[in-house]
Amino acid sequence: MPLEVSLRYPCETVFSGPAASVMGAFALTMDQQTSVVVDIGGTTTDLALILGGKPLYASRGAVLGGHYSHVRSFALRSLALGGDSALRWNGEIISIGPDRLGPAACFGGPVATPTDAINYLEGGKLGRPELSAQALKSIAQQAGLTVEELAQEVIRQVNGRLVASIKDMFKTWEQEPAYKIWEIVNKRKVKADLVVGIGAAAGSFVPALAKQLGCRALVHQYSPVANALGAAVARPTLSLLLHADTRQRAYHLNLEGISGEFNPHSQLEDAKKLALKHLQQIARERGMGRYADRYEFFLEEQFNMIRGWSTTGKQFDVGVQIAPGVIDGFEGVQP
Amino acid sequence: MKKKSQERQADVLGTGSAGQTGLVFFPAFDWAISPSHPEREERLLYTRDQIFEEGVMDLPQIRQYQPRLADPIDIARVHFCVPDIETQATEAHRIAAGGALVIADALMKGEIKNGFALVRPPGHHAMRVVHGNRGFCNINNEPIMIEYLRQKYGLKRVAIVDTDVHHGDGTQDIYWHDPDVLFISFHQDGRTLYPGSGFTSETGGPLARGTTLNVPLPPGTTDEGILFVLDKLVLPVLEEFQPELVVNSAGQDNHYSDPLANMSFSARGYALLNEKLSPDIAVLEGGYSVETALPYVNLGIIMAMAGIDYSNLYEPDYNENNFREDPANIKRLGEIVRELSDVFQQRHELVKAARQTLGPLFQRNRHIYYDTDQISEKQEESLKICPDCPGYLFIGSEAVGPMGRHRVYCISIPLQSCPRCQREARDFYLKMRRQPPKSYDYLYLQDRAADHYRQYDYGSQKERVTHS
Numbered sequence: 021m022p023l024e025v026s027l028r029y030p031c032e033t034v035f036s037g038p039a040a041s042v043m044g045a046f047a048l049t050m051d052q053q054t055s056v057v058v059d060i061g062g063t064t065t066d067l068a069l070i071l072g073g074k075p076l077y078a079s080r081g082a083v084l085g086g087h088y089s090h091v092r093s094f095a096l097r098s099l100a101l102g103g104d105s106a107l108r109w110n111g112e113i114i115s116i117g118p119d120r121l122g123p124a125a126c127f128g129g130p131v132a133t134p135t136d137a138i139n140y141l142e143g144g145k146l147g148r149p150e151l152s153a154q155a156l157k158s159i160a161q162q163a164g165l166t167v168e169e170l171a172q173e174v175i176r177q178v179n180g181r182l183v184a185s186i187k188d189m190f191k192t193w194e195q196e197p198a199y200k201i202w203e204i205v206n207k208r209k210v211k212a213d214l215v216v217g218i219g220a221a222a223g224s225f226v227p228a229l230a231k232q233l234g235c236r237a238l239v240h241q242y243s244p245v246a247n248a249l250g251a252a253v254a255r256p257t258l259s260l261l262l263h264a265d266t267r268q269r270a271y272h273l274n275l276e277g278i279s280g281e282f283n284p285h286s287q288l289e290d291a292k293k294l295a296l297k298h299l300q301q302i303a304r305e306r307g308m309g310r311y312a313d314r315y316e317f318f319l320e321e322q323f324n325m326i327r328g329w330s331t332t333g334k335q336f337d338v339g340v341q342i343a344p345g346v347i348d349g350f351e352g353v354q355p
Numbered sequence: 356m357k358k359k360s361q362e363r364q365a366d367v368l369g370t371g372s373a374g375q376t377g378l379v380f381f382p383a384f385d386w387a388i389s390p391s392h393p394e395r396e397e398r399l400l401y402t403r404d405q406i407f408e409e410g411v412m413d414l415p416q417i418r419q420y421q422p423r424l425a426d427p428i429d430i431a432r433v434h435f436c437v438p439d440i441e442t443q444a445t446e447a448h449r450i451a452a453g454g455a456l457v458i459a460d461a462l463m464k465g466e467i468k469n470g471f472a473l474v475r476p477p478g479h480h481a482m483r484v485v486h487g488n489r490g491f492c493n494i495n496n497e498p499i500m501i502e503y504l505r506q507k508y509g510l511k512r513v514a515i516v517d518t519d520v521h522h523g524d525g526t527q528d529i530y531w532h533d534p535d536v537l538f539i540s541f542h543q544d545g546r547t548l549y550p551g552s553g554f555t556s557e558t559g560g561p562l563a564r565g566t567t568l569n570v571p572l573p574p575g576t577t578d579e580g581i582l583f584v585l586d587k588l589v590l591p592v593l594e595e596f597q598p599e600l601v602v603n604s605a606g607q608d609n610h611y612s613d614p615l616a617n618m619s620f621s622a623r624g625y626a627l628l629n630e631k632l633s634p635d636i637a638v639l640e641g642g643y644s645v646e647t648a649l650p651y652v653n654l655g656i657i658m659a660m661a662g663i664d665y666s667n668l669y670e671p672d673y674n675e676n677n678f679r680e681d682p683a684n685i686k687r688l689g690e691i692v693r694e695l696s697d698v699f700q701q702r703h704e705l706v707k708a709a710r711q712t713l714g715p716l717f718q719r720n721r722h723i724y725y726d727t728d729q730i731s732e733k734q735e736e737s738l739k740i741c742p743d744c745p746g747y748l749f750i751g752s753e754a755v756g757p758m759g760r761h762r763v764y765c766i767s768i769p770l771q772s773c774p775r776c777q778r779e780a781r782d783f784y785l786k787m788r789r790q791p792p793k794s795y796d797y798l799y800l801q802d803r804a805a806d807h808y809r810q811y812d813y814g815s816q817k818e819r820v821t822h823s
Contacts, residue, residue, distance in 0.1 A: 195420070
């Protein structure tokens with residue numbers, strides 16, 4: 021959204037960081053595929069889904085500290101697992117994270133991390149590789165493993181947890197409550213075509229991850245900066261909900277306290293036209309008029325109101341938004 | 356009794372998240388019998404608003420599930436659908452039944468401690484033979500779930516408590532001859548309300564006497580009266596019957612604001628009923644006061660099942676003084692409770708006596724009317740009286756209505772049947788297929804013992820076989 025709008029609605033910027041990664045992944049692919057976006061950071065890994073070229077929204081709004089909010093956001097999942105997660109031997113198993121004690125050992129950090137494990141396995145391209153080996157060795161000795169075995173175990177665990185979370189994310193989406201017959205009948209199982217890696221460590225994890233998920237991996241030369249790319253090229257979006265009631269002869273929007281008179285003979289098509297008219301008008305007012313024709317309806321409901329045995333009115337709920345996408349002029353990246 | 360089965364489950368399956376209440380909410384917002392019919396799109400709209408706005412779905416005690424489509428075999432276990440399953444069970448019906456199956460699976464896997472399938476369309480007026488829709492029902496969701504549980508998880512003894520204001524005549528018909536399924540229905544007196552049955556004399560077939568119990572309630576019965584029946588009859592009978600599973604066939608039309616009935620039950624009464632009954636699974640049935648009752652009653656049932664304090668739940672126009680019972684009414688209910696308790700206590704002797712006095716066959720002739728589809732059915736039902744098992748069943752049925760005339764013959768082998776009855780019934784099917792004594796359109800074999808279902812079309816001479 022434009023900067024001045026975000027000042028008026030700061031809560032709308034929640035999750036703008038991970039959202040930028042999703043849009044970055046879209047900017048790298050620019051197609052209609054179903055992608056898993058894996059953004060591996062230092063402390064956490066963020067996961068998101070792009071289904072058939074459309075980022076998946078959280079059905080009940082952004083979740084903050086375990087609480088649902090009504091802020092519309094992408095469906096995101098964050099794992100306490102990153103390139104700098106601390107490795108430990110707890111006497112029984114190798115644990116990874118959930119905390120970060122500092123950078124990877126090869127960059128002067130206090131403890132071995134998954135980054136050190138990769139560094140070791142890939143021949144020491146990062147920082148001071150001897151520090152990676154040294155930090156890994158102290159844990160390997162406690163666990164009775166060779167450094168090589170430890171490093172592989174770490175990669176296996178990281179991938180295992182990511183695969184489990186990704187599968188769970190798909191399952192959660194498949195089990196999203198549906199309230200209409202056609203939704204149940206038409207809901208197919210989806211399968212990922214692609215895993216898009218974001219962040220500097222993506223190249224080390226994503227190919228193996230994709231293999232385990234049975235799909236292709238995309239690690240682009242811009243993967244390390246895809247978050248910034250997403251922030252730069254995402255076009256502004258706006259979504260609006262309209263509730264109309266023919267008995268009250270009134271409609272209300274969820275934006276800017278707008279309400280007005282509603283013709284009692286209206287049909288669903290009229291309610292949709294009205295919602296779109298307001299969306300486009302607000303878009304223009306917010307300086308995003310050039311994208312006002314990239315709209316899509318995400319909610320259409322109508323119900324009869326019955327009193328006694330006859331219909332006395334109708335209620336409509338319509339949701340319309342400027343679809344997420346990239347700004348005009350951006351045509352994708354070189355492969 | 357319930358506690359025991361839950362403890363057993365917890366032992367076998369591990370406790371895990373077993374503290375949660377499972378919920379399938381499937382309002383079928385794109386299905387109606389007709390636009391102004393009580394069974395229409397927005398029936399659960401206000402319920403959705405209420406439970407979502409109260410944040411019920413977000414509570415840690417609640418786990419929401421997505422329904423699925425029930426398979427043809429799930430329906431064939433319970434019904435003889437004429438002319439076929441697809442005609443009687445549309446996608447909407449299969450999803451409503453499938454919602455109950457999802458809850459049943461979650462319960463058996465130990466994912467939840469109990470569950471509520473808030474689904475429509477309803478089912479409790481759908482009988483064994485289905486020629487069309489009666490009382491807004493085509494297929495019967497609870498028996499479909501119970502027969503699935505019996506086949507898949509080996510459950511044997513089940514109790515259904517039908518709390519809908521209308522007599523659950525479909526469920527009663529399906530379990531009329533089954534001594535291992537206890538069916539208790541309390542409902543507004545059949546002399547004053549659809550379907551006009553459910554009197555105290557209806558106590559089950561000769562080999563299942565006493566495991567069908569009907570409590571006709573006088574119009575206007577209040578919270579106090581219904582809870583009296585629950586405390587004095589339903590709970591003690593359940594305690595003695597020791598079911599492995601208790602199902603609430605949860606109609607909500609006893610509510611004082613229901614437009615189709617005349618009772619005086621409140622949302623709080625419903626919540627208290629479910630707390631006391633503590634069903635393993637509740638399945639929504641009727642209830643047509645879509646704005647003034649359903650949002651509160653559904654919320655009350657969910658809260659009671661999930662163990663959430665519902666003491667502040669009441670309708671906007673609730674006045675507790677309206678829910679006291681007339682002492683004369685309590686006296687009348689007391690007589691009914693005594694009469695039915697006696698039948699239940701004597702059930703083993705009654706069945707034994709029936710076996711000794713009846714000949715090899717027990718017959719009943721019935722006329723069944725399908726109000727929604729205006730179909731008139733004549734049925735001749737025969738039960739093989741067996742010394743070792745509940746016997747097998749064969750039904751000749753002829754229905755006339757807008758769809759024309761259908762003549763069918765149905766044979767049903769119960770799960771508990773003895774090997775000899777199974778053999779006899781299977782041979783009988785083959786003989787009927789070769790040489791029917793009269794002209795029939797279809798012949799059915801419902802072989803629950805083998806979990807194998809056949810439908811033979813005399814016209815095309817084709818047989819459809821459904822098995823797992």
